[in-house]
Amino acid sequence: xxxxxxxxxxxxxxxxxxxxxxxxxxxxxxxxxxxxxxxxxxxxxxxxxxxxxxxxxxxxxxxxxxxxxxxxxxxxxxxxxxxxxxxxxxxxxxxxxxxxxxxxxxxxxxxxxxxxxxxxxxxxxxxxxxxxxxxxxxxxxxxxxxxxxxxxxxxxxxxxxxxxxxxxxxxxxxxxxxxxxxxxxxxxxxxxxxxxxxxxxxxxxxxxxxxxxxxxxxxxxxxxxxxxxxxxxxxxxxxxxxxxxxxxxxxxxxxxxxxxxxxxxxxxx
Numbered sequence: 217x218x219x220x221x222x223x224x225x226x227x228x229x230x231x232x233x234x235x236x237x238x239x240x241x242x243x244x245x246x247x248x249x250x251x252x253x254x255x256x257x258x259x260x261x262x263x264x265x266x267x268x269x270x271x272x273x274x275x276x277x278x279x280x281x282x283x284x285x286x287x288x289x290x291x292x293x294x295x296x297x298x299x300x301x302x303x304x305x306x307x308x309x310x311x312x313x314x315x316x317x318x319x320x321x322x323x324x325x326x327x328x329x330x331x332x333x334x335x336x337x338x339x340x341x342x343x344x345x346x347x348x349x350x351x352x353x354x355x356x357x358x359x360x361x362x363x364x365x366x367x368x369x370x371x372x373x374x375x376x377x378x379x380x381x382x383x384x385x386x387x388x389x390x391x392x393x394x395x396x397x398x399x400x401x402x403x404x405x406x407x408x409x410x411x412x413x414x415x416x417x418x419x420x421x422x423x424x425x426x427x428x429x430x431x432x433x434x435x436x437x438x439x440x441x442x443x444x445x446x447x448x449x450x451x452x453x454x455x456x457x458x459x460x461x462x463x464x465x466x467x468x469x470x471x472x473x474x475x476x477x478x479x480x481x482x483x484x485x
Contacts, residue, residue, distance in 0.1 A: 314463030
């Protein structure tokens with residue numbers, strides 16, 4: 217492999233990594249790589265990975281290191297570190313260009329232009345290239361959203377769907393929420409719930425509920441709304457939300473739910 221080809225591989229992989237990790241983690245990784253000893257690669261790789269405490273971030277960083285050594289070993293540690301820092305700074309500047317739109321279901325009084333709730337949610341899912349998380353209390357009759365989730369999964373997006381199960385809270389044996397998602401979504405996505413034993417309870421033993429409604433993709437897009445995943449929320453109710461593109465908030469929300477899954481606060485169904 218020529219030096220130019222190796223640099224192209226490293227630059228491409230660094231760009232992907234910088235879009236998936238916080239800037240601080242990428243900078244820390246670049247610093248560790250710059251001071252590593254390629255002659256003792258297994259030891260150096262282990263030391264670099266051990267410095268990244270978050271498991272998902274560590275996995276992504278390890279994949280980057282493997283790609284460097286297998287496909288672009290000709291590139292020096294200094295060159296790899298420079299590529300990471302350049303990618304991180306570029307991604308940070310890109311994310312700071314944040315836009316916020318209001319999203320609405322309800323009477324149209326023509327005061328300001330508003331996005332429709334289902335349209336905004338579909339945009340987040342259809343924009344995902346690597347990962348997406350969708351959270352809702354209620355799920356009922358959402359064929360277009362389910363189709364979008366299947367499309368995203370089929371193009372390689374890793375998807376987590378986090379749901380409340382009001383039917384379970386009421387002591388029933390059926391999982392109507394899972395039925396509403398359908399087998400195609402359940403087969404392609406990680407489906408999680410908040411176990412009763414993990415919830416705070418009041419003096420009467422009544423547990424808290426998962427009342428979040430949001431969707432986030434690639435740490436770049438965030439849809440936050442009062443709307444559940446229901447046909448009424450998309451067509452008949454009065455619902456208000458925001459669609460955020462860029463900035464740090466989408467990644468913070470993504471990290472929050474990742475951490476809830478990793479710590480067991482959310483459990484896979």
